[in-house]
Amino acid sequence: MxxxxxxxxxxxxxxxxxxxxxxxxxxxxxxxxxxxxxxxxxxxxxxxxxTKSQLLQAVVDDVIDEIAAVYGTSPHVDHGLPQAIQQNLTDFWSHLVEGHSQLQLMQYELTTHALRSAGHERLANWQYRRYGEGVARWCEDAASRSGEVCAIPFDQLARLIVAGIDGLILQHLCEPDELRSTHDLQVFIDLVITLTETGPAPAR
Missing domain, CATH: 1.10.10.60 (Homeodomain-like)
Known part of the structure; x- marks a missing residue:
């Protein structure tokens, strides 16, 4: 060999x-x-x-690195938090959700398998912690670059984004409808942007 x-x-x-x-x-x-x-x-x-647990964690890390690569290639991080949210979530959906039902189903299975397997619960915690940390990182970076503040903490904003996207993906997996899902995604993005209520950072 x-x-x-x-x-x-x-x-x-x-x-x-x-x-x-x-x-x-x-x-x-x-x-x-x-x-x-x-x-x-x-x-x-x-x-x-x-062990299989070690392999599962490596798969989780690889999937999250793939997601981070999509966010990391966005040129919109320099145009403020609202634009970053708009473009990054749109890019995520088009690159990793549309036409990638097996990938998304596998991610949910990784979570439920870990939660149902004694001793593997830590993996599910790790998976969603990394999701949240990645989203919080680019949100905070976008706001910082444009001198904005956010109405809620970035870690909370990230959890809400992950939760909302999770729900939209599950509905799309259960009943695939690209037009409806794209419209629902845009409504969700608009709601998140409203929630942030961004403004200029206070002068020092």
Missing amino acids: TYVPAPVRREQIVAAARRVMARDGVADASLRSVAAEAEVPLGTMQHAFR
């Missing part, structure tokens, strides 16, 4: 795990099935990830 550096091998295994979980569901994804998908011996698989 051709030598593959450990970091590259881990990336290959995580990518394989995402395919297996999207196709078969999180509960049915085993280390053995992921090893087969990645075309590596089970021993190699277990050297990279000793």
Whole structure:
């Protein structure tokens, strides 16, 4: 077998795990099935990830990094918080929700699997904490760059954004309707922007 550096091998295994979980569901994804998908011996698989919990956390991290990459490429962070909310949530929906039902379903399954599996509850906490921290980070950055203040704390704003987007995605998964979902997303964005009541930061 051709030598593959450990970091590259881990990336290959995580990518394989995402395919297996999207196709078969999180509960049915085993280390053995992921090893087969990645075309590596089970021993190699277990050297990279000793437990399924470790693999699940790596998958969560990879998905969140993908989401962060979408937010990170937005040029609108320099145009104020309302514009950042508008563009980032629109970009997120078009890049990672429309046409990506398996990805979104896998994320919900990761959460419910962790909550239902004794000893794995920490993973669900980690997943949603990282979602919130990522959203709070770009919201605060956008406000700071434009000298704005927000009516509510950024961590609370982020939790509300994550909660609202979660609900819209679940409804879209249950009854796919691009036109309706896009309209509902825009209404939600308008509500969030109103909630922030941004204004210039007070002079020092």
